[in-house]
Amino acid sequence: MSTSSSSLPGGTWSLGELTVTRFGYGAMQLAGPGVMGPPADPDAAISTLREVVDLGITHIDTADAYGPRVTNELIRTALHPYPESLHIVTKVGATRDEQGGWPPARGRDDVRRAVQDNLETLGLDVLDVVNLRLGDATGPQAGSLVEPFDTLVELQQRGLIRHLGVSNATAEQVAEARSIAPIVCVQNMYNLAHRQDDELVDDLAAAGIAYVPFFPLGGFTPLQSSELSAVADRLESTPMSVALAWLLQRSPNILLIPGTSSSTHLGENAIGAGLALSDDDLAALDRIGRPVR
Numbered sequence: 001m002s003t004s005s006s007s008l009p010g011g012t013w014s015l016g017e018l019t020v021t022r023f024g025y026g027a028m029q030l031a032g033p034g035v036m037g038p039p040a041d042p043d044a045a046i047s048t049l050r051e052v053v054d055l056g057i058t059h060i061d062t063a064d065a066y067g068p069r070v071t072n073e074l075i076r077t078a079l080h081p082y083p084e085s086l087h088i089v090t091k092v093g094a095t096r097d098e099q100g101g102w103p104p105a106r107g108r109d110d111v112r113r114a115v116q117d118n119l120e121t122l123g124l125d126v127l128d129v130v131n132l133r134l135g136d137a138t139g140p141q142a143g144s145l146v147e148p149f150d151t152l153v154e155l156q157q158r159g160l161i162r163h164l165g166v167s168n169a170t171a172e173q174v175a176e177a178r179s180i181a182p183i184v185c186v187q188n189m190y191n192l193a194h195r196q197d198d199e200l201v202d203d204l205a206a207a208g209i210a211y212v213p214f215f216p217l218g219g220f221t222p223l224q225s226s227e228l229s230a231v232a233d234r235l236e237s238t239p240m241s242v243a244l245a246w247l248l249q250r251s252p253n254i255l256l257i258p259g260t261s262s263s264t265h266l267g268e269n270a271i272g273a274g275l276a277l278s279d280d281d282l283a284a285l286d287r288i289g290r291p292v293r
Contacts, residue, residue: 009274024059026259049078072121093133193289241272
């Protein structure tokens with residue numbers, strides 16, 4: 001399957017001077033179980049990454065902690081030297097332990113080391129966008145980001161990073177980051193069932209800052225899943241297609257990074273995200289997960 005970025009759903013968005021397709025790709029699922037170790041079929045993973053580029057996708061999300069190092073090395077093997085139009089967004093702020101956990105790594109030395117690791121494993125001299133991962137596996141946690149974010153700003157000033165963002169962040173942390181330096185994106189959990197960031201999405205859209213949701217089908221209750229499936233059945237589509245299409249129609253600053261290790265599923269996701277939702281569809285979907293107050 002081959003297409004161009006102009007035919008991908010959602011069009012494009014600007015991360016600073018970088019133009020990316022709103023329909024992107026998240027590389028996390030390319031690693032082994034629990035995002036640890038290599039994939040069972042490295043050749044299939046490499047084929048999927050090449051299909052990403054063939055589809056016209058110009059936005060890949062990754063992190064050196066995936067594997068660790070595995071997804072970055074697969075990206076390099078599959079796509080280096082990178083097309084000029086392709087932009088890779090990565091993350092720092094967490095590492096991995098032997099149990100597969102994600103302990104925070106946000107000291108100055110941790111952040112410097114992580115940036116260097118991402119540069120080396122991706123085979124780059126400068127990283128397009130680096131997100132500071134905050135919180136923990138349960139979600140955002142309150143607290144200042146000054147020390148690690150200041151470190152990223154220093155590395156940006158040295159020419160190792162073009163643009164900055166934050167991930168798994170509270171609205172207060174987003175505001176704190178913006179008071180220190182410009183950011184181009186925020187990456188948080190957000191979907192039909194988890195609408196806590198509704199106000200943040202709109203505020204960022206007004207400021208020209210991208211919002212990148214992860215887990216488009218994560219955390220749904222059985223009832224919410226049933227309601228989503230009913231809408232999908234009525235539209236003769238799939239729950240994932242409806243969820244992705246809703247995100248694209250929710251706000252023009254939302255960028256998608258659905259992950260898959262299958263080239264077939266990648267193409268299906270790209271087609272599904274282009275599903276046109278009517279006003280009645282949107283009203284029904286809105287009832288699935290009204291914002292938690």
